[in-house]
Amino acid sequence: MSGPQRENPQPDDPQTLKACCASAYQSDAVTALLGTSLHPGGPALTRHLARTLELAPGMRVLDVASGTGSTALLLAAEFGCEVVGVDLGEQSVARARAAAEQAGLAMGVPPVGGRGRVTFRTGDAEQLPFPDGSFDAVMCECAFCTFPDKPTAALEFARVLRPGGRVGITDVTLAPSNLPPELAELAGWVACLADARPLERYAALLTAAGLHTVRTERHDDALRRMVEQIDARLRALRIAGAAVPGFAEPVDLDRALALTAHAARAVDDGTAGYALLVAQKPQAAQ
Numbered sequence: 001m002s003g004p005q006r007e008n009p010q011p012d013d014p015q016t017l018k019a020c021c022a023s024a025y026q027s028d029a030v031t032a033l034l035g036t037s038l039h040p041g042g043p044a045l046t047r048h049l050a051r052t053l054e055l056a057p058g059m060r061v062l063d064v065a066s067g068t069g070s071t072a073l074l075l076a077a078e079f080g081c082e083v084v085g086v087d088l089g090e091q092s093v094a095r096a097r098a099a100a101e102q103a104g105l106a107m108g109v110p111p112v113g114g115r116g117r118v119t120f121r122t123g124d125a126e127q128l129p130f131p132d133g134s135f136d137a138v139m140c141e142c143a144f145c146t147f148p149d150k151p152t153a154a155l156e157f158a159r160v161l162r163p164g165g166r167v168g169i170t171d172v173t174l175a176p177s178n179l180p181p182e183l184a185e186l187a188g189w190v191a192c193l194a195d196a197r198p199l200e201r202y203a204a205l206l207t208a209a210g211l212h213t214v215r216t217e218r219h220d221d222a223l224r225r226m227v228e229q230i231d232a233r234l235r236a237l238r239i240a241g242a243a244v245p246g247f248a249e250p251v252d253l254d255r256a257l258a259l260t261a262h263a264a265r266a267v268d269d270g271t272a273g274y275a276l277l278v279a280q281k282p283q284a285a286q
Contacts, residue, residue: 039142040222040274045170046071047078049139052215052278053168055079057114059136062086062160064125064153065143069096069118075139076105076116083116084130086123096120128156135160138167145171145196154209161281167211172196172223173273174266199275211279220273227267231260 039045055061057080063072066085069092075081087093100106100118107119123129125140126149138157147153157167174196197205203213238253266272 039170040172040226041170041219042222043070043074045219045222045276046074046141049141049168049170049276049278050075050079052276053137053139053166055081055137057081057116060084060134062128062130062135062138064128064138064140064157065146066096066120067092069099069120071139071141072096072118072120073099073103073105076118077103079116080114081116083118084135085118085120086125086128086130087120088122088124090122093120093122126152126156128160130160132159133162133165136162136165138165140167140169140171142171144169144202148195150195150197150205151208154205154211157206158209158211158281161211163281164283166214166278166280167206168276168278169202170219170274170276171202173199173202173275175271196272199277202275202277203279206277206279211281213277213279215276215278217276218273219276220267223272223274224264224267227260227264231257231264234260 041048055075059079059081061075061081061083063075063083063085066072066087067089069085072083072085075083085093085096087096096118097106097120100120105115105118107117109117121129125143125147138161140157144150144153161167175198199216199218203216206213234253234257238257263272
């Protein structure tokens with residue numbers, strides 16, 4: 001057989017999977033459950049990752065799976081970077097562009113007070129629409145685990161980095177072969193659990209792409225807090241007898257709460273967690 005080896009069960013059609021994830025993460029429903037920051041750790045962990053990458057004014061940064069733009073806007077406003085966000089969801093990109101305009105950070109507007117600039121475009125992480133070596137750093141928060149072809153995405157990260165540039169990811173981790181069957185289906189993919197990997201496997205994927213891991217950290221409490229937040233909001237909706245905003249069809253809240261309980265147990269027993277990883281591209285081509 002050819003092609004990348006799969007460690008966990010997954011839907012047969014990668015394009016369908018990508019479309020489902022993009023659709024989910026640009027929906028009002030996900031915003032209602034997660035808020036504007038769609039990854040564990042929120043802005044605080046984003047700032048920590050940016051400092052770990054040693055981002056500085058004037059650096060050109062790519063935010064892969066940029067969603068509605070919260071990370072890209074933070075990097076431009078607080079670190080003075082020129083940031084390009086790329087996301088598969090057209091609606092997410094439109095919202096991100098509007099947010100950049102509203103914040104006065106859109107490309108083409110003269111910078112003020114050391115703030116950087118931001119632009120957004122649609123694109124696939126496995127086929128990044130940028131020239132080789134065009135970024136000083138690449139960030140990808142809680143999305144690498146959802147990419148069906150992770151080896152190709154890792155190669156794309158390395159390709160668009162300049163020599164000496166760094167990639168920083170934060171992502172869900174999962175002990176091998178311990179995924180509860182309830183989370184192995186499409187809902188588990190959208191929830192970033194079905195194809196999550198152990199931290200060392202993420203590092204191995206980046207190593208295979210020619211990147212050298214320089215730092216890893218555990219942030220499991222960030223995932224625990226996010227699961228607790230989702231559970232609390234779902235329970236509040238059930239008590240209020242309200243529908244989940246953004247869904248055309250009524251959501252089975254009991255089913256949603258059962259999935260959340262499975263996720264909480266996976267975090268508590270150490271099956272699932274959250275981690276930060278930084279890797280560097282060699283200065284000279286190998």
